Amino acid sequence: MTRSFEPPALPEPFEAPFVQLLHELLARGLSPASRRDEHHRARRSQLGQSGTFVGHRRYAHGDDLRRLDWAAYARTGVLFVKQLAEDERRTATLLLDLSPRMCLGAPQRRLAALRLAAVVGGLALRQLDGVQVLAPGAKALTVAAYSGAGDLVELLRHLARLPVAAATEQEVLATCEPRMGTGHVHWISDFARPDAAVRVLRALRRRGLGVTGWLPAIAEDERFAARGFVDVADPLTGQTLALPIDAGLVAAIEKELLRTRQRQDRVFTECGARLLRWPAPAADDLRRSAYEPILAACAP
Amino acid sequence: MNFLDAYRLWWLLLVPVLVWLAQPPKPRVVTWTPHFDAVERALAARRLRPPRRSNLRLLLLLGACGAAVAAYGGLGVPAVPGPQRLVVLLDASASMSADDGAADDGAADAVTAAAPRRSRWQDATAQLRTTLAAVPEHVEVTVLRCGGDLLRRHGAFARQVRDLGEPGGAAAVDFVALAAQLPDDVAVCTVTDGQGQTSLPTRGALRVVGGAADNAAVLDVQLDDGWPLPELVAAIDLVAFTARAAEVQVRIDGDAVEPVAQAVTLQPTLPQRLTVPLARRAAGGALRVTVSLPGDPLAADDVWSCVLPPLPAPTIAVLADPEGGPYANVAAEALAAEVSGRVVAATDDATAGLLLVDGGQIELRPGIQRALCFGTRLAGRAAGEVLLEPRVTDWDRRDPLVADLDLSGLRVLVALPETLPDGAPFLFGAAPGGEPVPLAVVAGGGERCSLHFAFRLADSNLPLLPAFPQLLRRAFVRAYGTGASATAVRPALPAGEQDLRQPAAAPDRPLPPFGVPRRSWRGVCLWLALALLALRAWCR
Numbered sequence: 001m002t003r004s005f006e007p008p009a010l011p012e013p014f015e016a017p018f019v020q021l022l023h024e025l026l027a028r029g030l031s032p033a034s035r036r037d038e039h040h041r042a043r044r045s046q047l048g049q050s051g052t053f054v055g056h057r058r059y060a061h062g063d064d065l066r067r068l069d070w071a072a073y074a075r076t077g078v079l080f081v082k083q084l085a086e087d088e089r090r091t092a093t094l095l096l097d098l099s100p101r102m103c104l105g106a107p108q109r110r111l112a113a114l115r116l117a118a119v120v121g122g123l124a125l126r127q128l129d130g131v132q133v134l135a136p137g138a139k140a141l142t143v144a145a146y147s148g149a150g151d152l153v154e155l156l157r158h159l160a161r162l163p164v165a166a167a168t169e170q171e172v173l174a175t176c177e178p179r180m181g182t183g184h185v186h187w188i189s190d191f192a193r194p195d196a197a198v199r200v201l202r203a204l205r206r207r208g209l210g211v212t213g214w215l216p217a218i219a220e221d222e223r224f225a226a227r228g229f230v231d232v233a234d235p236l237t238g239q240t241l242a243l244p245i246d247a248g249l250v251a252a253i254e255k256e257l258l259r260t261r262q263r264q265d266r267v268f269t270e271c272g273a274r275l276l277r278w279p280a281p282a283a284d285d286l287r288r289s290a291y292e293p294i295l296a297a298c299a300p
Numbered sequence: 301m302n303f304l305d306a307y308r309l310w311w312l313l314l315v316p317v318l319v320w321l322a323q324p325p326k327p328r329v330v331t332w333t334p335h336f337d338a339v340e341r342a343l344a345a346r347r348l349r350p351p352r353r354s355n356l357r358l359l360l361l362l363g364a365c366g367a368a369v370a371a372y373g374g375l376g377v378p379a380v381p382g383p384q385r386l387v388v389l390l391d392a393s394a395s396m397s398a399d400d401g402a403a404d405d406g407a408a409d410a411v412t413a414a415a416p417r418r419s420r421w422q423d424a425t426a427q428l429r430t431t432l433a434a435v436p437e438h439v440e441v442t443v444l445r446c447g448g449d450l451l452r453r454h455g456a457f458a459r460q461v462r463d464l465g466e467p468g469g470a471a472a473v474d475f476v477a478l479a480a481q482l483p484d485d486v487a488v489c490t491v492t493d494g495q496g497q498t499s500l501p502t503r504g505a506l507r508v509v510g511g512a513a514d515n516a517a518v519l520d521v522q523l524d525d526g527w528p529l530p531e532l533v534a535a536i537d538l539v540a541f542t543a544r545a546a547e548v549q550v551r552i553d554g555d556a557v558e559p560v561a562q563a564v565t566l567q568p569t570l571p572q573r574l575t576v577p578l579a580r581r582a583a584g585g586a587l588r589v590t591v592s593l594p595g596d597p598l599a600a601d602d603v604w605s606c607v608l609p610p611l612p613a614p615t616i617a618v619l620a621d622p623e624g625g626p627y628a629n630v631a632a633e634a635l636a637a638e639v640s641g642r643v644v645a646a647t648d649d650a651t652a653g654l655l656l657v658d659g660g661q662i663e664l665r666p667g668i669q670r671a672l673c674f675g676t677r678l679a680g681r682a683a684g685e686v687l688l689e690p691r692v693t694d695w696d697r698r699d700p701l702v703a704d705l706d707l708s709g710l711r712v713l714v715a716l717p718e719t720l721p722d723g724a725p726f727l728f729g730a731a732p733g734g735e736p737v738p739l740a741v742v743a744g745g746g747e748r749c750s751l752h753f754a755f756r757l758a759d760s761n762l763p764l765l766p767a768f769p770q771l772l773r774r775a776f777v778r779a780y781g782t783g784a785s786a787t788a789v790r791p792a793l794p795a796g797e798q799d800l801r802q803p804a805a806a807p808d809r810p811l812p813p814f815g816v817p818r819r820s821w822r823g824v825c826l827w828l829a830l831a832l833l834a835l836r837a838w839c840r
Binding site for chain 2: 003005048101102106109126145173188190192193220221224226228229230231232233236239241242243248253255256257259260262283
């Protein structure tokens with residue numbers, strides 16, 4: 001049995017208080033207290049497909065075979081990949097998940113995702129040359145590019161207009177691959193199906209792009225709140241299950257949720273990317289401390 | 301396969317209602333979750349299935365409902381019309397003991413000679429067992445043995461054709477009439493050799509065993525036993541059922557007589573008496589009369605046999621009243637001379653074949669001890685009233701003891717009728733007042749008896765009568781009763797079982813197709829419904 005999913009009303013994501021907070025965050029800039037490992041991680045993510053040779057690293061599964069150093073292999077018998085520092089990496093890419101699943105949660109994950117995209121995009125506009133917004137499934141709004149701090153308003157307006165749209169793995173790949181040049185990719189999603197992200201992550205890695213997965217975490221990622229005889233419905237497909245949910249079943253579901261989180265971590269680790277879980281603040285929670293983890297993660 | 305009460309299948313319309321009622325209520329709360337996949341994996345891990353989506357449970361419920369309605373509708377296999385009972389009329393008359401293989405002995409080759417020969421009865425029962433083995437189990441089988449003793453066997457005993465005895469006796473049953481009397485829904489199977497039947501049943505299955513053959517038979521044998529004289533004459537009635545006059549061999553042998561063989565030419569179907577004098581042996585034993593005809597399959601009527609007892613020792617003891625005169629001793633001497641016996645002393649340890657007592661008193665058990673008493677008072681019995689000059693009125697002319705004897709001249713001076721023991725009187729007198737009184741009785745029977753006269757020999761003119769010696773010899777024989785007579789051990793076959801030349805014949809017919817009762821699957825359907833419900837309760 002299926003049901004049609006009506007997304008709940010989304011609060012205005014970029015109200016004036018948030019915009020004011022956003023400006024404060026951007027004015028403050030990246031935290032000078034960035035740790036060395038964050039610097040190394042950011043540097044590693046900036047290693048690209050072309051540029052100046054900076055060294056070798058061990059070959060890992062998914063690396064572009066064209067970058068193998070066969071001479072080093074002949075000398076040592078070990079596979080090494082040549083690392084190049086790009087000459088120009090002044091852009092960032094925001095890859096947004098607009099699926100109906102993102103509309104669930106308290107607070108809504110979509111609201112947190114849009115505000116997260118605004119912060120990351122604002123930082124890119126302020127510190128880099130530009131930002132590219134990819135929203136697979138959004139039809140005319142699938143691709144948008146902005147440059148300069150002056151485009152922040154347009155960026156926010158674009159984000160606010162993005163619809164609720166489901167996109168398959170193939171659609172995500174078809175959207176990303178032709179538009180990926182250099183720079184860093186910030187993929188904002190719930191990654192509810194970690195295995196579906198593997199192909200995308202590997203494709204981006206083959207291009208030498210650094211990827212950061214952003215997961216706005218909500219309470220439903222760890223707890224299953226429903227009890228009694230309920231219809232459990234999937235917002236993506238509309239499929240429903242009439243289940244008598246008891247404590248045993250809740251325990252089993254939460255065990256599966258834990259496995260999902262572990263699987264998410266494993267997938268990103270295997271693909272050489274990083275996954276950041278950002279606790280989604282409530283819609284009216286505009287404390288600076290709630291958003292500072294984003295700045296810390298984006299610090300070079 | 302059909303339904304006995306097909307209209308009850310309307311209840312199947314309730315199945316959708318039951319299915320609808322079996323469904324749990326729809327949940328009123330809808331929970332949208334971003335982790336639907338995790339929920340499904342949790343269900344799979346716990347092997348749970350949403351109750352409203354359990355196709356297996358729904359199918360089990362539908363199956364149980366369908367099976368229950370099918371049982372209510374009387375699902376089953378329809379009956380096949382036809383008889384469901386079989387009555388076998390098995391001819392067990394004497395002619396069924398004929399061994400047709402014996403008639404072919406002359407032409408038998410080595411193979412058939414090596415094979416065990418079987419009589420018509422054995423053939424019939426063997427074929428009947430084979431036939432009944434193919435009869436469906438639901439058919440009720442009854443076997444009627446017709447001929448001799450009428451026996452009926454039912455069920456397993458009937459199917460195995462057991463406990464029916466051996467053939468013998470006359471075929472006193474008209475198979476045609478008997479088969480016609482059976483109800484129409486009963487299948488009939490007649491197994492016979494056609495002997496003694498004018499026609500064979502046209503109804504039901506038929507199996508005819510044997511065929512036409514020549515036969516010679518010993519119809520009867522009469523022995524004229526001259527005992528206590530040694531003469532023995534056998535009068536043998538023979539008959540031959542052949543197409544032409546046939547020469548048969550008659551042989552008389554056994555332990556009781558010296559063997560005699562004689563060839564006799566018999567005319568077809570005409571009984572012929574053959575008288576053969578024999579010499580009887582004192583030791584007794586079997587006496588067998590056998591007639592032989594080449595190609596005779598029926599051996600049962602070819603032999604007549606009897607058993608002759610050993611000849612009793614003709615010893616006579618005498619106890620005579622001294623006042624009774626010499627009659628007793630003279631009579632004993634005369635009797636001993638006639639039967640080639642001897643007179644022995646009447647002592648306690650003497651073993652006498654006959655005790656002859658004249659007058660006096662004696663301890664004697666009448667009917668137990670062989671004795672011939674004349675006016676003797678038995679111990680413990682009063683002499684009673686003396687009857688003077690009773691008139692002899694008559695004697696039992698049918699009793700072999702005194703038949704054909706002339707006792708009309710018998711005169712009795714003094715009689716003591718009350719000294720007679722209980723027995724069968726054979727000599728009657730009348731008191732002076734005209735009242736009838738017995739003058740002689742026979743006590744006992746069988747192999748031992750005693751004869752008692754109510755008067756002494758001296759008180760009558762019996763010793764002077766010409767019939768007296770014959771009476772003495774008959775009394776001696778009568779005292780031994782059946783102990784000295786021959787006992788036939790193999791009587792002749794009944795008439796109609798011996799002429800094997802023209803038995804009733806008809807081609808064999810197989811058993812008709814039997815009907816099959818309706819097989820109901822109600823029980824199976826009910827059990828299936830219960831099993832499906834139990835399985836549904838077990839399934840989650």
